[in-house]
Amino acid sequence: MVLKGFVLSIENFGENDLNLIFFSEEEGKIKILVKGARKPQAKLRGLCQFFIFLELKVVKGKRNIHLIGGRELKVFKNIVESFKKIKETSFLLSILNGFSPFLKKEPKIFALSLKTLEKINSLSEEKTDLLKSAFLIKFLAFSGFKPELKKCLICHKLLLENFVFFDFKQGGLICSACQKTKNSDQIKISSEILGILQNLLYKDFDFLKEKNFSEKSLIEIDDILKKFLVWRQ
């Protein structure tokens, strides 16, 4: 079997082996045993690396799926060379690893993830936070948790005010008229932040890369999306 994809996690196993958690186009998330990978001169060791688009040859054994060969399709070398890019991409890989079930094909999430790796690699470091947030909100939407960002979840009116409330529990917005009591599941957000969230959810990377959202806004958005993720776990 041939699998295209990238490594989400690498764990030591036994005395000399490694277990790869691999996100593949063909099978979704899959665990692959690499026998002898930790021995010096191990041939397959080179394939057990992060930030590379790989083609792996695997065979099904009695208990495990074994790596027998493969090649690099693309090394995301600009990620490897930047501490910030490594840090943020590693976070995205950990989200993919944490949320994806094993052996479930996820074509939309796979395409989104690969595109995100390519953009983080090719664009400047300053765009990394924007790309990360765009990934997170699209990932949530593709995983069945698309936040409601256009209408109030209670009165269903379009949101045109200067500020609204984002409700983490209900997964979307509530207008100020419907927001009755102070609630720790909700935070107040400005129309500017709402506009950025809508852009991140609905627009593609080529549109987004031209945008210069302020660092302060992106930090606020990162915080909202991470809290929203926690609610979905």
Ligand SMILES: [Zn+2]
């Ligand atoms: Zn309302």
